[in-house]
Amino acid sequence: MDTEVYNTLRVQKRKPRKSKLERTTGIIFIIPLFIFLTAFTFFPAVYSFVISLFHYDPFFHSIYPVGFSNYISVMKSAAFLKSVENVLIYTAVVVSVQTFLAFGFAMLFNRASKISRLARAIVFIPAVVSPVSMSIIFLWVFSNAGLVNFVLSFFGVPPRNWLYSTTFAFPAIMAMNIFSTAPYFMIVYSAGLQSIPTEVLDAAMIDGIRSGLARFRHIYFPMLRFSTILVVILGVTGAMQLFDQIYVITDGGPARSTYVPLMFIYNRTFVYTGEIGVAAAASFILFVIIMLLTIAQRRVITERRW
Amino acid sequence: MFNGEQRVTRKPVKRVHKQARDILIYGVSIILAIIYLVPFYWTVLKAFRNSIFANFPPDMNPLSKTSLAYFLTNLKTVWGFGDFPLWYLNSVVVSVAVVAGSVFVGSLAGYAFARLKFPGRDLLFYAVLATLMIPFPVISIASYVFMLDIHWLSTYQGLIFPQIASALDVFIMRQYFMTIPEEVEFAAKIDGLKPWQIFFKVSAPMAAPAIAAATIFSFISSWNNFLWPLMEVHSLNLFTLPLVLNFFKGANGTQIYWNQMMTVNILTIIPTVVIFALFEKYFIRGISIDVSAR
Numbered sequence: 001m002d003t004e005v006y007n008t009l010r011v012q013k014r015k016p017r018k019s020k021l022e023r024t025t026g027i028i029f030i031i032p033l034f035i036f037l038t039a040f041t042f043f044p045a046v047y048s049f050v051i052s053l054f055h056y057d058p059f060f061h062s063i064y065p066v067g068f069s070n071y072i073s074v075m076k077s078a079a080f081l082k083s084v085e086n087v088l089i090y091t092a093v094v095v096s097v098q099t100f101l102a103f104g105f106a107m108l109f110n111r112a113s114k115i116s117r118l119a120r121a122i123v124f125i126p127a128v129v130s131p132v133s134m135s136i137i138f139l140w141v142f143s144n145a146g147l148v149n150f151v152l153s154f155f156g157v158p159p160r161n162w163l164y165s166t167t168f169a170f171p172a173i174m175a176m177n178i179f180s181t182a183p184y185f186m187i188v189y190s191a192g193l194q195s196i197p198t199e200v201l202d203a204a205m206i207d208g209i210r211s212g213l214a215r216f217r218h219i220y221f222p223m224l225r226f227s228t229i230l231v232v233i234l235g236v237t238g239a240m241q242l243f244d245q246i247y248v249i250t251d252g253g254p255a256r257s258t259y260v261p262l263m264f265i266y267n268r269t270f271v272y273t274g275e276i277g278v279a280a281a282a283s284f285i286l287f288v289i290i291m292l293l294t295i296a297q298r299r300v301i302t303e304r305r306w
Numbered sequence: 307m308f309n310g311e312q313r314v315t316r317k318p319v320k321r322v323h324k325q326a327r328d329i330l331i332y333g334v335s336i337i338l339a340i341i342y343l344v345p346f347y348w349t350v351l352k353a354f355r356n357s358i359f360a361n362f363p364p365d366m367n368p369l370s371k372t373s374l375a376y377f378l379t380n381l382k383t384v385w386g387f388g389d390f391p392l393w394y395l396n397s398v399v400v401s402v403a404v405v406a407g408s409v410f411v412g413s414l415a416g417y418a419f420a421r422l423k424f425p426g427r428d429l430l431f432y433a434v435l436a437t438l439m440i441p442f443p444v445i446s447i448a449s450y451v452f453m454l455d456i457h458w459l460s461t462y463q464g465l466i467f468p469q470i471a472s473a474l475d476v477f478i479m480r481q482y483f484m485t486i487p488e489e490v491e492f493a494a495k496i497d498g499l500k501p502w503q504i505f506f507k508v509s510a511p512m513a514a515p516a517i518a519a520a521t522i523f524s525f526i527s528s529w530n531n532f533l534w535p536l537m538e539v540h541s542l543n544l545f546t547l548p549l550v551l552n553f554f555k556g557a558n559g560t561q562i563y564w565n566q567m568m569t570v571n572i573l574t575i576i577p578t579v580v581i582f583a584l585f586e587k588y589f590i591r592g593i594s595i596d597v598s599a600r
Contacts, residue, residue, distance in 0.1 A: 019423065025501035026422030030430060033415035036471030040449065041437050048448035058454055108335055115332050119339040121586055126342065128582040128589070129575050130530030132548040136555065136571050137345045140352070140564060147348060183342075187590055241443045244532045248552055262443050262533075269447055270537075279447045287444040294439070 052281040057274035070281035080282060083259045084289070086170065090260070091239040094174050094181070099231050101182035103224070106189030124187070126180035131244035138176040139163070139249055166257040169250055173258060177245060181238070185231045192227035196220075233297050240290050261286045349575075352568035353377055380569040387557075387566070389542065390550070394573070397529060397546040400465050404528040407470040409520045413513065416479025417505050421491065437473045443533060450537045460541040468538075469528055475520040478592055482516030483509060515588060522585050523592035526578050547574040 055066045074080050109120040126134060141147045142162040149159035162168045200219060209218050243262035246252060252259040252267075261282060268279035354373035384390060418424070419431050442449075449468055450459075458464035486509060494504045510517070532548040539545060545553065547570075554570055555562065582589055 022422050022501050023424040025505075026418040026424030026427065028502075029414040029418035029422065029505075030424075032411045033434070033471065033476065034430070036411060036467070037434065037437060037473075040468040040471050041440060041445065044445040044448035044452055045440055047452060048445050051448055051451060056451070058451065105338070108331060108338070111331070113332075116335055119335040121583070122339040123342045124586075125346065125579060125582070128526055128530075128578045130532065130548055130578070132530070132532050132551050133571050133575050136551055136567060137349050139555070139562075140348070140568075141345055147344065179342075237441060241441050243443060244548075247532075247536075248555065265443075265447060266537075269450065276447065276451060283444045283447050287440070290441065290444070291439070 048280050048283055051277055052284050054277050055274065056276040056280070058276070059273065062274065066277065070277045071285070073278055074282045074285060077264075079256065079259065080261070080264050082256050083261045083264045086256075086258065087240055087242060087260045090170065090174060090242060091236055094178055094239050095232060095235040097174075098178045098182045098185060098235060099228065101178065102185035102231055103189050103228075105182060105186040106193055107220075109186070110190065110193045120186075120190075124183045127184040129180070131180070132248055134176065134180050135245045135248040138172070141176075142172045163250060164254060166255050169254060170258045173245055173249060177239075177242070181235070185235065188227050188231050188234075189224060192224045193220075196223050229297075233294055236293050236297065237290055240286065240293070346575075349568045349571055352564045353380055353572050355565045356380075376565070377569070380565050384566050384569045384573070387554070388550075389545075392543065393545045393547065393550045396544060397574075400462065400469075400535075400546055401525050401528040403462075403466045404469045405521050405525045407466065408472040408475045408524045409517060411470060412472055412475025412520055413479040413510060413517060414505075415476045416481075416516075417483050417509060419476065420480045420483035421509070422501060434473050434476055437471075446533060446537055449534075453538060460539050460544050462544070464538050465535060465544065465546075468534065469524075469531065472524055474592075475524060478516050478520045478523070479513065482513050486512055515591075518585060519588040519592040522581055522589045525581065526589070529578055550574075 052070050053065055053067060055062065055064050055070075057063065105120075105123060109116045109123075143149075144159055144161050148162060149157075153159065160168075162172045196219070200223070201215075204215065204219055209215055241262060242260050243266070246258050246260055246263055247266070250258045252263045265279045265282050265286070268275040268282065354377045356376040356379065415434070419427065419434075453459050453464045453468075458467075490512070491504050491508060494508045499507065530548065531546075532552075535544075535546045535549050536552075539549060551567075551570055551574060554567055
């Protein structure tokens with residue numbers, strides 16, 4: 001009895017000391033992360049908005065507040081409006097095709113055999129290769145003596161440089177990016193497919209859901225809803241940030257047919273002088289567009305029941 | 307089960323049907339894999355040529371003796387182009403530093419969020435979560451101006467530091483630490499180990515697979531990063547490989563020397579593909595966590 005009381009007392013006495021130590025350790029452990037996050041994420045996010053309210057030209061030391069006039073000039077800029085239009089079209093096409101393909105690839109490779117695993121690993125390679133390297137490869141694929149013309153020559157189609165055409169340059173870049181991002185999102189669906197218990201499939205079998213179409217309708221579609229939400233939202237966010245490929249391959253041309261918002265932002269900062277404030281305003285607008293799209297998608301997808 | 311006759315009559319038909327389906331699925335899988343290999347195969351072919359004017363159709367075997375000799379010549383030319391060895395080293399140094407920094411910072415924080423109790427923990431964790439909503443490109447201009455302000459443009463620290471704060475590594479680590487049974491740590495606690503000793507001596511070694519996933523993930527994203535070096539670096543001495551590729555593209559005006567260009571490209575691609583091939587499992591786990599974090 002006495003020892004028991006002693007023990008509880010001891011535990012009670014020791015506990016606060018221990019948790020204080022734990023508290024201090026916890027705080028010390030997150031300090032490095034928050035130093036980096038504050039300096040290189042939170043601060044730039046706020047700073048970005050501040051800069052957008054200034055005429056900002058650090059090279060000529062001409063910095064003065066201009067209110068919201070940068071936003072007005074961005075919204076009035078034909079180049080920016082064109083870039084937003086382009087990126088929205090790009091996003092709509094790329095996200096729908098890549099989501100569809102990602103699902104198809106995941107279904108195709110959803111087997112325990114060696115062939116499937118190897119093929120899946122090969123298909124995944126473009127997802128680990130840098131966008132710049134992929135761009136260099138596809139610069140050749142779509143060039144005059146490139147792969148596309150080589151294949152089309154068998155069908156009697158005359159060669160052309162796809163990337164110099166205002167009609168075909170953007171679709172070519174879309175195709176290239178779908179080629180590399182579909183396998184990336186395939187992983188999301190693969191994980192989703194593996195989380196479907198085999199009992200569900202067996203039970204469905206017994207209930208008479210046998211045809212492929214019925215299985216899609218009653219099993220895969222509802223059970224992979226969460227995967228689809230992720231693939232679509234991440235796809236949209238990623239597509240809106242298109243830059244590397246455009247910069248390397250077309251630089252926004254020909255005739256702004258591949259011009260995207262980040263190209264606009266980059267050019268205002270590094271090509272024009274004294275337009276950093278405008279670039280910051282455009283960044284903020286882009287950020288708002290991405291946020292609104294994300295929120296809208298969450299709404300639409302969570303409200304609707306398939 | 308309850309209808310024996312039907313089973314007997316249906317079984318052979320079903321087996322044939324299943325076999326045909328298997329052949330179809332594997333056939334499509336293999337064709338798809340080949341389609342995905344073609345661009346890379348042609349990249350290799352180009353790098354194994356001697357001139358810009360490829361004979362068409364070319365020698366399709368990149369491993370023939372003449373091809374190999376061409377490749378070695380291209381490799382020598384490329385290696386002697388500008389400060390290529392330095393650029394390659396830059397890529398390695400920057401990526402390794404980013405990996406070391408972000409994995410260390412990320413595992414400390416991941417452990418704290420998973421296991422240690424301290425005031426404001428959940429709120430701070432949501433703050434980390436919120437950074438995933440801020441894509442780097444939209445704050446890149448401000449980051450660039452910030453670097454300009456503190457005179458970090460065209461410096462290694464300017465290249466490395468902004469890439470270190472990675473919410474993703476925090477998630478990968480936190481997720482894993484939460485799966486380690488608490489009893490293990492409890493035992494260490496009873497042995498009188500302090501919380502940080504438990505982390506370094508017990509928990510961190512147990513989290514090796516998560517550390518591997520975080521390492522590979524941050525290595526590949528840093529190695530492939532283009533936008534930040536493009537903004538940050540205004541001096542040839544600090545070029546990293548994606549910048550080199552872009553520079554090489556325009557180095558001879560409109561004339562592209564495909565054989566040399568693709569040689570550079572192969573040198574850029576190889577490390578990531580090799581790492582992916584070796585640690586595929588961890589990389590894929592990293593992606594699923596990245597995705598589930600959002």
